[in-house]
Amino acid sequence: AQKVTQAQTEISVVEKEDVTLDCVYETRDTTYYLFWYKQPPSGELVFLIRRNSFDEQNEISGRYSWNFQKSTSSFNFTITASQVVDSAVYFCALSEARTGNQFYFGTGTSLTVIP
Amino acid sequence: NAGVTQTPKFQVLKTGQSMTLQCAQDMNHEYMSWYRQDPGMGLRLIHYSVGAGITDQGEVPNGYNVSRSTTEDFPLRLLSAAPSQTSVYFCASKSAGTGFSEYGYTFGSGTRLTVV
Numbered sequence: 001a002q003k004v005t006q007a008q009t010e011i012s013v014v015e016k017e018d019v020t021l022d023c024v025y026e027t028r029d030t031t032y033y034l035f036w037y038k039q040p041p042s043g044e045l046v047f048l049i050r051r052n053s054f055d056e057q058n059e060i061s062g063r064y065s066w067n068f069q070k071s072t073s074s075f076n077f078t079i080t081a082s083q084v085v086d087s088a089v090y091f092c093a094l095s096e097a098r099t100g101n102q103f104y105f106g107t108g109t110s111l112t113v114i115p
Numbered sequence: 116n117a118g119v120t121q122t123p124k125f126q127v128l129k130t131g132q133s134m135t136l137q138c139a140q141d142m143n144h145e146y147m148s149w150y151r152q153d154p155g156m157g158l159r160l161i162h163y164s165v166g167a168g169i170t171d172q173g174e175v176p177n178g179y180n181v182s183r184s185t186t187e188d189f190p191l192r193l194l195s196a197a198p199s200q201t202s203v204y205f206c207a208s209k210s211a212g213t214g215f216s217e218y219g220y221t222f223g224s225g226t227r228l229t230v231v
Contacts, residue, residue: 009155035219045205045222091157093219102173103220105150107157 003027004094006106013082014114021077021109023092029053031097034068034075039089039108048090051075082113118142121206121223128196128230136191136226138206144221145211147189151175151202152225158205164189165211196230203227 005024013019025034036048049059051068059066063080079086092106119140128134140147148163160173164183178200180192189208193200207220 033219037219037222043203043227044224045207045220047219047221050219102160102163103158105158107155 002106003104004092004106006090006092006109008109009107010110010112012112012114015084016081018078018080019082019111019113021079021090021092021111023075023077023106025073025075025092025094025104027073027094027096029096029098033095033097035093035095035103036066036075036077037091037093039091040085041088045091048077079111082111084113084115087111087113119206119208119221119223121204121226123226124224126226126228128193128228130196130198130230132196134193134196136193136204136206136228138189138191138223139187140189140206140208140221141187142208142210142221143186144208145186147183147206147208148173148220149179149181149189149191150205150207151200152205153202161191161204193228198230201228201230 003026008022032053034051038046038048049066056068065078067076089108089110091108094104122137145166149161150158152158159175161175161179162173162181164170167183167186170181170183183189204226206223209220
């Protein structure tokens with residue numbers, strides 16, 4: 001079973017629109033960590049955020065915000081007023097304290113921001 | 116600059132050839148791993164290591180070998196390349212912290228491998 005599901009394979013938005021990338025995870029662990037990574041067209045993977053399972057506070061960083069809801073096992077990522085530079089593939093990932101040796105990555109969401 | 120260094124960036128192999136993808140990190144991270152990235156499949160774990168002298172298999176280990184003789188280096192060996200191994204390979208490392216789950220990875224820039 002897929003531990004991290006990113007149901008949106010590709011999303012296109014027009015510049016300045018807001019966009020939300022969905023991430024649903026599955027775990028039986030009570031201690032776990034959730035991550036988002038960005039992969040721009042140049043190919044490298046860039047760490048964006050980490051959230052632990054005991055902290056459900058939403059986080060905002062500039063135009064980026066993250067909504068963590070344990071009740072729905074979701075960790076969604078919103079970009080406000082999108083820009084062309086936001087075009088990338090975004091990966092959500094899960095790490096469990098019980099099996100901490102492995103990250104579980106979603107299949108990624110490819111975001112295209114159209115100027 | 117501190118980080119994870121992968122070489123080469125690009126490689127073309129003929130079926131049956133062997134080669135080693137190099138990975139080195141200078142952050143004194145205990146944990147290192149190799150992932151492959153294929154379209155529509157995200158990143159899949161090939162092998163990982165929790166410290167020098169310790170390695171283990173991930174989700175897709177067949178056709179690959181690893182060793183970890185030092186904390187810094189974690190090479191990935193393709194024993195007999197096959198077209199199915201055409202992929203982008205990422206090496207990653209992270210600190211153990213209070214548990215290996217706690218921290219995110221630092222990734223290398225990737226190796227694009229084509230097997231013909």
